Amino acid sequence: MENIFQKINELSEKYRDYTAENLSKLVQIKSLSLGEKEVQLELKRQMEEAGFDEVKIDGLGNVIGRIGNGKKILAIDGHMDTVDMGNMDNWDFNPLGGEIKDGFVHGRGTVDQEGGPAAFVTTGRILKELGFDKDLTIYFVGSVIEEDCDGLCWKYIVEEDKIKPDFVISTEPTNLNIYRGHRGRMEMYVHFYGVSSHGSAPERGKNAIYMASKTALEIEQLHERLKFDEFLGKGSITISEITSGSPSLCAVSDYARIHLDRRLTWGETKESAVAEIEELIKGMNAKVEVLEYLETAYTGLEYGMEKYYPTWKIPVDHEIVQTGVSTFKNLFNKEPKIDKWTFSTNGIMTNGVYGIPTIGFGPGNEVLAHAPNEKVAIDDLVVASAFYAAFAYEI
DSSP states (O other): OHHHHHHHHHHHHHTHHHHHHHHHHHHTSOOBTTOOHHHHHHHHHHHHHHTOSEEEEOTTOOEEEEEOOOSEEEEEEEEOOBOOOOOGGGOSSOTTOOOEETTEEESTTIIIIIHHHHHHHHHHHHHHHTTOOSSEEEEEEEEOSTTTSTTHHHHHHHHTSOOOOSEEEEOSOOTTOEEOEEOEEEEEEEEEEOBOOBTTOGGGSBOHHHHHHHHHHHHHHHHHTOOEETTTEEOEEEEEEEEEEOSOTTBOOOEEEEEEEEEEOTTOOHHHHHHHHHHHTTTSSEEEEEOEEEEEOTTSOEEEEESEEOOEEOOTTSHHHHHHHHHHHHHHSSOOOEEOOSSOOTHHHHTTTTOOOEEEOOSSOGGGTTSTTOEEEHHHHHHHHHHHHHHHHHO
């Protein structure tokens, strides 16, 4: 086997420029959630050019490339949608330029997270060149809509495409560390129903804004006492929006609504998070609502799910984590760091909902995700393309 790792390292290095140029082409195509069509066609073209056994685009718009035809299934996932550019004054270069310079590929999506897919296209090319023939099917997934609704793409792949892998590697940025989980999250509204009266006699009414304000202060306190997990850290809650309504600006507000961003640590669930808020609004004419996501993909398909994204973590001694560790050591003769993401990924669906063993390994530093001046080191892309190929031999 030692020989194979050496060959993989040589090939990933040999294809350094190929990987960087493929990523540059992807970055130059603007690909916000629900608008990924052009970038998906380019990814499909790259997979076909790399010699994948089969490449298709499913009904939701995910690009799925296949290599091998074995009983066991490994999926390597990377989402192709990006967030928008934000304030252009904060960028030192064109976010859609895809400029290759000073050992980096520059632009929106290089880290979050088209660098992973660019690396795994090269992985496919390496595996084909090595004549990969293990009893394994590998699906390379360029997924959609993750920035808008993490995991939705994998709900579709498992339930509609009927592909349920035995193992998943997420190529979200990990700084070339092995990640084994992250906090979950959910979005909630709290609706408050007051009674309007003339603004000159507010005592006749019941002000919904006051109800919402009192609850807001309680939520600030709630944040301090949420659960803590040794590995994943503390749960959190914050109010990201407050809106209100009234028959007139000379009247008591009869409706208010707050939007909650709730991050869930180990042991916290949708039910427990809802119950905490219901406790705070006891005695008020108010209700909690867990939000739904329902949008139309670029393919024209309408699809959705509840905005609850479960917490997940994989034990350190689990086969998939240990395979990642041995893969890394065989390639690079050093111990990898094992850690977690701060943000949320498609792992909420693959492991959080479906229980599929999932790890993360990806190029780039998550600090640059959603930030101006996003760029990824070409060295990272080379390491990632080698890691995915070696993992396929190691599993």
